[in-house]
Amino acid sequence: MDRLLTELEADRNPSEQQISQHLARAAGLLGLEGLAVSLVPPAGSIELLFYTGALTAGLEDLQYTQGQGPSMDAITAGRPVLIDDLGDRGTMRWADLLSSVEKIGVRAVFAFPMFLGAARFGVMTGHRTTPGPLGQQQLADGLALASALTGLLTAFAAGAGAAGDFFAMDRDLYHSGVHQASGMVAAQLGISPADALIRIRAHAYQSGHPLAEIATLILTRRLNLAADHPPDHHTP
Structure with missing residues (x-):
């Protein structure tokens, strides 16, 4: 060593x-x-x-x-x-x-x-x-x-x-897709990216699928978390 x-x-x-x-x-x-x-x-x-x-x-x-x-x-x-x-x-x-x-x-x-x-x-x-x-x-x-x-x-x-x-750095991060999906869900639901990530994590855990796979489904519009959660109009 x-x-x-x-x-x-x-x-x-x-x-x-x-x-x-x-x-x-x-x-x-x-x-x-x-x-x-x-x-x-x-x-x-x-x-x-x-x-x-x-x-x-x-x-x-x-x-x-x-x-x-x-x-x-x-x-x-x-x-x-x-x-x-x-x-x-x-x-x-x-x-x-x-x-x-x-x-x-x-x-x-x-x-x-x-x-x-x-x-x-x-x-x-x-x-x-x-x-x-x-x-x-x-x-x-x-x-x-x-x-x-x-x-x-x-x-x-x-x-x-x-x-x-x-x-x-100009370098793709390992969880780049998850970050992008969080931004998309945040915009759809009117919540913060941090709260959006919590919801994506919960969906991944409950469904038993990898987080990256759930992010890909969201980014390709094959999964819409907004369908299960109405937008939060109270979020600043």
Whole structure:
């Protein structure tokens, strides 16, 4: 891990492919089967940027759809959230989320907050398909990796001419379709985009379909949430 951390700190002009390769390598060194990095935008929910595979993306999608989970809690609390066995729910929250996560085969989740100075920058989330805790060295390595990835991502944004701001880059975000659908529903119902996102999430959860799929149905006008909800004329 020390060698990888040194490489991350020295790489001041990484490509997207290099970042993805670094992430896959880091997952193996931490004894994880997947890693994802999501950032905190100026407003709204966290935005998935890099991930190592379909199962990793599925885990992040479930958290994004329900608006809760280890990744969100790690950002809010500013400390790691370590769930070494999803089958042991005695002291856990997010019961519905954990049930969905188990269905896709994930049994352990480890979320590390990422800081830029004192500001909460994002979260690095890893998973395993078998239960088990991180060792003390793995935990220390995870914290160091989250810090090194923060520097790498700001360097990537700066290299793209965005002055270190990922959300100022000319780059499609993972949840771009969801954001567009929220805007459409907000206009139809006369509500805020944040409230529109809550309604889209609720529909995705109740229907059992991925949030991105529901967003696509809305954008292609094959699903009209306004048909179930009259416009709110009282919203300023």
